Amino acid sequence: MASRPSTTLSGPLARRLADSGLRATPQREVVYDVLLKKRDHPTAEEVFARVKPALAGISLATVYNCLETLVQCDLVRAVNFERGPTRYCPNLxxxxxxxxxxxxxxxxxxxxxxxxxxxxxxxxxxxxxxxxxxxxxxxxxxxx
Amino acid sequence: MASRPSTTLSGPLARRLADSGLRATPQREVVYDVLLKKRDHPTAEEVFARVKPALAGISLATVYNCLETLVQCDLVRAVNFERGPTRYCPNLxxxxxxxxxxxxxxxxxxxxxxxxxxxxxxxxxxxxxxxxxxxxxxxxxxxx
DNA sequence: CTTGATATTTAGAACCATTCCAATTGGCTG
DNA sequence: CAGCCAATTGGAATGGTTCTAAATATCAAG
Structure with missing residues (x-):
């Protein structure tokens, strides 16, 4: 009886987001992909730079938003070291x-x-x- | 042969400072005293507030300087939690x-x-x- | 396929803790 | 007491992050 998931909801990311009542957006997908692809604990700025080629118009604020969302969904962990910029880590x-x-x-x-x-x-x-x-x-x- | 320590050099703080070629100043003494007196991991701003009664004219910049000095001398530890303000701890x-x-x-x-x-x-x-x-x-x- | 309700994105301003700066003050040595 | 260097000071600057208000995108229902 669950209404059919709309076309864009599919991957594990989409599922997790849906579980939290959140939407799967291109920005979230790309940010998450970037984290999975190069697991070197990038900062938000670094993620921003890596995401741009795929989504030219994305803003830094959105990168921050997406990262926070992923952290909330327990798909990503935020890592801090001595007041340096927060780094992000998909190792769960x-x-x-x-x-x-x-x-x-x-x-x-x-x-x-x-x-x-x-x-x-x-x-x-x-x-x-x-x-x-x-x-x-x-x-x-x-x-x- | 060590030149006689001048009058102000005395307590353990003064000794530690001297060891690093640093001077004992009223600001450093009071900041350190404040940390020893209430060991609740205060922030720089909190230390600033606690120090003022004893040293009305002290500046926040000086509090930061003193705290950093104490950390360098291994008299105090800086503690960070998730990008919150740095807290200071005299427990060694x-x-x-x-x-x-x-x-x-x-x-x-x-x-x-x-x-x-x-x-x-x-x-x-x-x-x-x-x-x-x-x-x-x-x-x-x-x-x- | 349209509409309305709600999420999300966006650019830029605002924020906060901290550091930097240049000038003044202080303390110790000679 | 002169001179030198360390330390302090207020204010400006910085860097990372969050906030804001407006524009846009997504979803569910009809």
Whole structure:
């Protein structure tokens, strides 16, 4: 009995948006695609630049809007490091971030459940955490 | 052979500053005192407000300068939460922060060495961390 | 396919925390 | 007490982000 989804609602993005009563727009699709394509934790400005070729007329405000929407839908995570510009990350598994002082790059570090458990064990009774954020700062020797 | 420390150089603050070739000034002393006195992770503006009674003419720029100086000397730590204003914390032991969504308050959570070790164990070879930051977000039931 | 109701996008102004600037003030050394 | 450099100051400038009001796009119903 659900009314037939209109033509534009299709991909996983559209579904998620619809679940929140939001619409799938070209801007949202392209912003999300850009994040999936190059997972280097871009800033809003960087996303803006990457989106432009596909959607010449898009505005920076819209990029901010789309990013916030994606974060709300739990499709993307916002990452902050010391008052620098917010960066965006489509990796939804539990992970920490490693900020390379030398290059400014941000790397994902997977967090095994056991470690996550141990970390949460430091909370005294009465503290109920909805989320943990773990950030390393240091130098990463080149991958080789 | 060290030249006699001049009269104003005395407390632990003055010593630390001198170690870095910096001077002990009334502004720095008062800013540091304020941080020690009420350890509720105040912002620069809040420190500014608390310092004024003792040093009526102090400027906000100076508060920022003093705070940065104290951070450089490792007497104080700067704490960031999701692009909010930087907060300052004189607790130098390894600890995480718990950000209470309901009240906006920030609480220190001690980190036992064992947990710290476990956390660092997630880093793949080649990643050398100089610092880790751990932040919880959630609700803290009132202390009692 | 049109219409109306509602979301979304847009450009630009506004905002806020912070940093920068150039000038003044202060403290220590000689 | 002279000179030098550090520190402070007020105000302007910056950078990232959010707000605003108007234009536009989307969807559901008819």
């Amino acid at each position: 598994r539990p992970h920490a971030h490693f900020h390379d002082d030398a290059t400014g790059a941000t790397h994902d570090i997977d967090l095994p459940p056991a470690v996550l458990t141990k970390i949460k064990s430091v909370l005294p009774a009465g503290y109920e955490a909805n989320a943990v954020e773990i950030t390393f700062r240091g130098k990463a020797k080149s991958a080789r | 032991r390894p600890h995480a922060h718990f950000h209470d969504d309901a009240t906006g308050a920030t609480h220190d959570i001690d980190l036992p060495p064992a947990v710290l070790t476990k956390i660092k164990s997630v880093l793949p070879a080649g990643y050398e961390a100089n610092a880790v930051e751990i932040t919880f977000r959630g609700k803290a039931k009132s202390a009692r």
